[in-house]
Amino acid sequence: MDELITAVKTVGIPCVIKPLMSSSGKGQSVIKTEADIEKAWNYAQAGKRGDYTEVIAEAFVKFNSEITLLTVTQKNGATLFCPPIGHRQERGDYQESWQPAEINSEYLKEAQVMADKVTKALTGEGIWGVEFFLADDGVYFSELSPRPHDTGMVTLAGTQNFSEFELHARAVLGLPIPEITLERVGASAVILADKEGVHPTFTGLENAMNNKLSDLRIFGKPVTRPYRRMAVALTYDKVGSNVEAIKKRAIEIAKMVKVESE
Ligand SMILES: Nc1ncnc2c1ncn2[C@@H]1O[C@H](COP(=O)(O)OP(=O)(O)OP(=O)(O)O)[C@@H](O)[C@H]1O
Ligand SMILES: [Mg+2]
Numbered sequence: 337m338d339e340l341i342t343a344v345k346t347v348g349i350p351c352v353i354k355p356l357m358s359s360s361g362k363g364q365s366v367i368k369t370e371a372d373i374e375k376a377w378n379y380a381q382a383g384k385r386g387d388y389t390e391v392i393a394e395a396f397v398k399f400n401s402e403i404t405l406l407t408v409t410q411k412n413g414a415t416l417f418c419p420p421i422g423h424r425q426e427r428g429d430y431q432e433s434w435q436p437a438e439i440n441s442e443y444l445k446e447a448q449v450m451a452d453k454v455t456k457a458l459t460g461e462g463i464w465g466v467e468f469f470l471a472d473d474g475v476y477f478s479e480l481s482p483r484p485h486d487t488g489m490v491t492l493a494g495t496q497n498f499s500e501f502e503l504h505a506r507a508v509l510g511l512p513i514p515e516i517t518l519e520r521v522g523a524s525a526v527i528l529a530d531k532e533g534v535h536p537t538f539t540g541l542e543n544a545m546n547n548k549l550s551d552l553r554i555f556g557k558p559v560t561r562p563y564r565r566m567a568v569a570l571t572y573d574k575v576g577s578n579v580e581a582i583k584k585r586a587i588e589i590a591k592m593v594k595v596e597s598e
Pocket of ligand 2: 467
């Protein structure tokens with residue numbers, strides 16, 4: 337806690353406090369005044385995963401949008417980058433993602449250079465979800481997953497020649513991936529539970545599946561809780577199609593499905 341007070345002085349306010357290990361934004365909060373420091377510390381300790389008590393204090397980045405750059409490191413081949421994925425987060429969890437995301441070529445190049453450096457330094461082969469913030473003053477590296485990324489589920493809509501899971505499997509097996517190509521424009525939108533329960537069931541599937549160029553994935557999680565991600569709606573169209581329209585359709589389809597539980 338004392339170290340955190342010092343760290344907050346160094347990075348300045350506002351800043352973001354994160355447990356060293358967590359996911360889906362758990363234990364993460366924004367400090368807006370000095371009075372928030374103790375709250376942020378306690379919140380991080382309550383939300384952390386594992387035994388690490390350390391927290392990360394990070395300057396708040398005022399970004400315009402964020403992307404995931406899925407990066408594949410190979411045993412015997414070049415490091416490859418998937419077309420950038422745009423996403424929107426709420427409560428620390430992604431709500432919708434789309435591919436390709438709009439980004440100028442200079443920012444994209446910069447992000448690729450950073451993703452290449454950080455994955456090389458970490459070593460190993462497989463897919464990485466490298467997250468960046470796009471701001472007025474440049475590209476910020478945020479964090480990365482050493483595995484397929486939740487926002488990358490959009491690739492299940494057939495946006496690429498290989499989904500992020502297929503790419504990961506090939507890479508960890510040491511099998512070659514000669515190239516990654518964009519085959520469609522796509523979007524994903526999450527389907528959330530709204531209460532605690534067991535034995536989840538899904539209604540509205542007929543309506544949701546009655547949409548062309550679309551699909552659903554149900555995760556088979558046995559337990560529900562408020563805001564728990566239970567399924568994802570996927571939709572796509574030809575390369576060159578309007579991404580905004582596809583994003584809207586993904587959200588509409590996701591809304592058609594309701595999660596019930598006992
Ligand atoms: N320094 C920051 N400035 C502004 N926003 C931030 C900052 N750090 C995180 N965020 C916001 O919070 C989201 C979640 O943060 P982060 O990715 O670090 O958490 P996480 O727990 O690893 O989440 P996940 O595992 O779901 O990716 C980010 O995608 C971003 O929207
Ligand atoms: Mg993240």
